[in-house]
Amino acid sequence: xxxxxxxxxxxxxxxxxxxxxxxxxxxxxxxxxxxxxxxxxxxxxxxxxxxxxxxxxxxxxxxxxxxxxxxxxxxxxxxxxxxxxxxxxxxxxxxxxxxxxxxxxxxxxxxxxxxxxxxxxxxxxxxxxxxxxxxxxxxxxxxxxxxxxxxxxxxxxxxxxxxxxxxxxxxxxxxxxxxxxxxxxxxxxxxxxxxxxxxxxxxxxxxxxxxxxxxxxxxxxxxxxxxxxxxxxxxxxxxxxxxxxxxxxxxxxxxxxxxxxxxxxxxxxxxxxxxxxxxxxxxxxxxxxxxxxxxxxxxxxxxxxxxxxxxxxxxxxxxxxxxxxxxxxxxxxxxxxxxxxxxxxxxxxxxxxxxxxxxxxxxxxxxxxxxxxxxxxxxxxxxxxxxxxxxxxxxx
Amino acid sequence: xxxxxxxxxxxxxxxxxxxxxxxxxxxxxxxxxxxxxxxxxxxxxxxxxxxxxxxxxxxxxxxxxxxxxxxxxxxxxxxxxxxxxxxxxxxxxxxxxxxxxxxxxxxxxxxxxxxxxxxxxxxxxxxxxxxxxxxxxxxxxxxxxxxxxxxxxxxxxxxxxxxxxxxxxxxxxxxxxxxxxxxxxxxxxxxxxxxxxxxxxxxxxxxxxxxxxxxxxxxxxxxxxxxxxxxxxxxxxxxxxxxxxxxxxxxxxxxxxxxxxxxxxxxxxxxxxxxxxxxxxxxxxxxxxxxxxxxxxxxxxxxxxxxxxxxxxxxxxxxxxxxxxxxxxxxxxxxxxxxxxxxxxxxxxxxxxxxxxxxxxxxxxxxxxxxxxxxxxxxxxxxxxxxxxxxxxxxxxxxxxxxxxxxxxxxxxxxxxxxxxxxxxxxxxxxxxxxxxxxxxxxxxxxxxxxxxxxxxxxxxxxxxxxxxxxxxxxxxxxxxxxxxxxxxxxxxxxxxxxxxxxxxxxxxxx
Numbered sequence: 001x002x003x004x005x006x007x008x009x010x011x012x013x014x015x016x017x018x019x020x021x022x023x024x025x026x027x028x029x030x031x032x033x034x035x036x037x038x039x040x041x042x043x044x045x046x047x048x049x050x051x052x053x054x055x056x057x058x059x060x061x062x063x064x065x066x067x068x069x070x071x072x073x074x075x076x077x078x079x080x081x082x083x084x085x086x087x088x089x090x091x092x093x094x095x096x097x098x099x100x101x102x103x104x105x106x107x108x109x110x111x112x113x114x115x116x117x118x119x120x121x122x123x124x125x126x127x128x129x130x131x132x133x134x135x136x137x138x139x140x141x142x143x144x145x146x147x148x149x150x151x152x153x154x155x156x157x158x159x160x161x162x163x164x165x166x167x168x169x170x171x172x173x174x175x176x177x178x179x180x181x182x183x184x185x186x187x188x189x190x191x192x193x194x195x196x197x198x199x200x201x202x203x204x205x206x207x208x209x210x211x212x213x214x215x216x217x218x219x220x221x222x223x224x225x226x227x228x229x230x231x232x233x234x235x236x237x238x239x240x241x242x243x244x245x246x247x248x249x250x251x252x253x254x255x256x257x258x259x260x261x262x263x264x265x266x267x268x269x270x271x272x273x274x275x276x277x278x279x280x281x282x283x284x285x286x287x288x289x290x291x292x293x294x295x296x297x298x299x300x301x302x303x304x305x306x307x308x309x310x311x312x313x314x315x316x317x318x319x320x321x322x323x324x325x326x327x328x329x330x331x332x333x334x335x336x337x338x339x340x341x342x343x344x345x346x347x348x349x350x351x352x353x354x355x356x357x358x359x360x361x362x363x364x365x366x367x368x369x370x371x372x373x374x375x376x377x378x379x380x381x382x383x384x385x386x387x388x389x390x391x392x393x394x395x396x
Numbered sequence: 397x398x399x400x401x402x403x404x405x406x407x408x409x410x411x412x413x414x415x416x417x418x419x420x421x422x423x424x425x426x427x428x429x430x431x432x433x434x435x436x437x438x439x440x441x442x443x444x445x446x447x448x449x450x451x452x453x454x455x456x457x458x459x460x461x462x463x464x465x466x467x468x469x470x471x472x473x474x475x476x477x478x479x480x481x482x483x484x485x486x487x488x489x490x491x492x493x494x495x496x497x498x499x500x501x502x503x504x505x506x507x508x509x510x511x512x513x514x515x516x517x518x519x520x521x522x523x524x525x526x527x528x529x530x531x532x533x534x535x536x537x538x539x540x541x542x543x544x545x546x547x548x549x550x551x552x553x554x555x556x557x558x559x560x561x562x563x564x565x566x567x568x569x570x571x572x573x574x575x576x577x578x579x580x581x582x583x584x585x586x587x588x589x590x591x592x593x594x595x596x597x598x599x600x601x602x603x604x605x606x607x608x609x610x611x612x613x614x615x616x617x618x619x620x621x622x623x624x625x626x627x628x629x630x631x632x633x634x635x636x637x638x639x640x641x642x643x644x645x646x647x648x649x650x651x652x653x654x655x656x657x658x659x660x661x662x663x664x665x666x667x668x669x670x671x672x673x674x675x676x677x678x679x680x681x682x683x684x685x686x687x688x689x690x691x692x693x694x695x696x697x698x699x700x701x702x703x704x705x706x707x708x709x710x711x712x713x714x715x716x717x718x719x720x721x722x723x724x725x726x727x728x729x730x731x732x733x734x735x736x737x738x739x740x741x742x743x744x745x746x747x748x749x750x751x752x753x754x755x756x757x758x759x760x761x762x763x764x765x766x767x768x769x770x771x772x773x774x775x776x777x778x779x780x781x782x783x784x785x786x787x788x789x790x791x792x793x794x795x796x797x798x799x800x801x802x803x804x805x806x807x808x809x810x811x812x813x814x815x816x817x818x819x820x821x822x823x824x825x826x827x828x829x830x831x832x833x834x835x836x837x838x839x840x841x842x843x844x845x846x847x848x849x850x851x852x853x854x855x856x857x858x859x860x861x862x863x864x865x866x867x868x869x870x871x872x873x874x875x876x877x878x879x880x881x882x883x884x885x886x887x888x889x890x891x892x893x894x895x896x897x898x899x900x901x902x903x904x905x906x907x
Contacts, residue, residue, distance in 0.1 A: 211777045213777070266769075266774065270762075273751075273758075278752065284730060284742060
């Protein structure tokens with residue numbers, strides 16, 4: 001059958017590529033448009049260094065959980081318990097560190113392990129007993145909300161030791177403290193990151209082209225990378241003119257990088273998408289669908305625990321109400337970011353952008369003085385609109 | 397006597413494939429008219445045209461019922477006239493009671509409130525009529541299949557049935573229940589009810605039918621009058637299968653070697669009904685370079701057999717030995733079965749085969765991701781190479797390997813699935829209905845691929861409901877019925893009649 005082998009390189013179809021990736025660029029464009037809108041609307045307050053730093057700190061825990069939630073949603077499930085789990089773990093951390101004086105490193109490890117255990121407990125029912133994740137995690141939501149109340153005995157517990165607070169409110173150490181107003185270390189890191197990303201993109205493109213793979217049009221590629229470079233440098237410049245890179249931003253960026261890599265480049269990532277795309281076909285292809293589902297929940301639990309620690313450190317206290325409603329923001333971020341409620345579709349980048357869109361809107365609307373009531377209405381409509389647009393695009 | 401039903405020149409196509417062409421069919425009042433034919437002969441389609449599943453306008457020809465031409469828009473139109481169809485897969489709701497099921501669509505009511513007394517009373521009357529001795533409030537799930545079948549009939553009677561259509565009513569019944577059901581049908585006939593009986597069991601057909609119409613490839617071949625003299629089963633079988641076997645199959649010189657894969661004493665139980673043995677201690681083997689066909693009717697257990705071997709993907713309490721080159725292999729999970737060298741290409745591309753929303757490339761590498769990865773990191777260049785290689789080898793027609801699998805034609809989807817499994821480099825391939833729903837040209841290409849695989853020394857097992865296909869490509873054909881092998885023929889001795897006879901004989905002896 002190979003007598004007629006046609007191994008000619010693929011004709012590169014630029015139009016097709018743009019169309020396939022329209023979603024991603026559209027998302028970025030919307031984020032940009034929304035930021036521009038609020039930047040103008042708030043007369044420049046949005047992108048003030050102080051506000052931008054706050055924006056990052058305010059949304060870090062949402063982004064962190066969105067990474068885990070994306071995987072859960074991609075496998076075709078949902079986790080409603082993340083807010084409660086984050087609150088519960090924050091409470092445990094407070095009790096350990098404040099009441100029992102445990103050092104923050106073992107306490108953090110214990111808390112992350114606890115999150116993993118909680119994820120395992122829920123994932124077990126979902127993956128192996130085939131109980132709908134909606135129900136299992138709804139139960140989990142109630143259970144952990146209640147447990148948080150119980151171990152805090154209805155009171156707020158704090159404050160934390162300053163070392164632990166640094167997790168959320170700290171900034172990376174400055175290596176050149178005498179350089180002036182700016183924080184040059186942060187600026188350098190930002191510039192290096194931007195350069196590395198552009199270099200990676202160029203390398204990938206060269207590789208794609210040498211193997212006749214689909215690649216972006218050249219002009220577009222240059223434009224995109226120039227914009228990427230400029231944006232990163234500009235934002236680090238802004239951040240650097242306040243107090244430098246927050247620790248939590250570094251953690252967040254590292255996690256985003258790791259999860260983006262896992263989902264797009266590894267066999268495990270591919271298998272997770274296969275489970276969500278067609279679980280029966282995945283199973284018949286030798287993929288251990290149950291185990292993968294189980295581990296996406298374990299992963300979610302660990303990330304929820306991390307988010308809980310970040311949040312507790314930020315408030316410098318654990319309250320029974322911590323984590324309330326987080327799950328909704330996290331889930332909304334994933335869906336605004338283009339994940340499919342039926343599973344199999346969704347990208348890390350999308351979920352992060354979705355979380356940022358929500359964050360910018362929260363922040364911008366607050367600055368504009370829009371009440372919490374209408375903020376929720378607008379956020380709800382944005383979520384519905386984004387998903388409608390997706391469905392419409394897919395039908396076309 | 398005026399016919400109660402007359403279907404004139406019915407033709408029906410599905411996207412270019414002709415399912416029925418110019419079929420004419422009549423039913424007299426108080427007649428049991430049997431409809432027989434192979435899988436895919438068009439029996440069900442004809443009944444779906446009659447009952448309005450396919451509305452007027454989607455087929456050609458005319459339906460005359462009670463002397464008037466009828467144009468059914470949907471199934472409620474035909475039911476209003478008393479044309480009731482009982483499907484092979486019963487349409488009862490398991491957790492509702494008998495009475496609730498009988499009156500599910502139109503319960504006796506007063507002012508919109510269900511009249512429980514009337515429901516109960518009328519259900520009792522109907523149950524007496526069909527001879528079912530159960531309380532009306534018994535749940536369906538507590539009844540056996542035979543009794544459920546009677547509930548279906550009671551339900552039909554509640555709708556003032558004039559023409560009862562039964563699709564394989566005895567397929568899942570034992571002999572006693574089958575006999576009772578057929579007796580009931582005969583009793584109804586005496587009261588003037590007409591019935592259409594679709595059945596594979598020719599002994600039953602011969603017992604109760606007044607006339608038998610044989611369908612083949614969407615055409616009426618013949619209508620036999622059972623009162624004109626004894627009807628021989630062989631004659632029916634010949635009419636069912638006789639057709640032109642032109643050169644639809646590529647030629648091949650088989651080079652069959654030593655036995656490669658075998659199962660012994662293989663037994664599988666139903667995943668839901670723990671006491672139902674679906675595969676009954678069967679032995680099976682396939683040799684190097686051999687193409688073995690498994691023939692049988694739908695529900696014979698062929699897919700279940702294959703899937704139970706493939707990592708226990710179907711059934712429970714699976715026992716038996718699987719060996720490859722004489723060595724016992726572990727087929728307890730799909731992963732281990734693939735590693736051992738087996739591949740199973742499913743009959744249901746959309747449900748079990750493909751990631752429809754993913755591209756061709758991702759589908760091809762799915763079952764062997766390690767083949768394009770190092771340290772579990774996918775090398776996208778080598779993945780693309782693999783995908784393009786199979787695309788040209790298999791002649792998959794797509795814009796490029798980034799095209800969504802769901803957007804390809806059936807034949808090309810099948811080639812994507814074959815590519816996926818060939819990339820796992822199996823020694824034994826099980827192909828379940830490899831040409832279902834694909835056009836003639838693509839079929840020929842699939843046959844060529846199968847031949848090349850066998851020539852390359854692979855062992856190929858083909859499950860197919862199309863007997864000519866098995867005869868055309870296989871070196872050996874095993875016939876399965878009710879979870880057991882009931883016949884085996886070499887390519888030279890096999891004929892459609894012999895296969896059909898092997899199936900039907902077994903059907904006669906239903907336990």
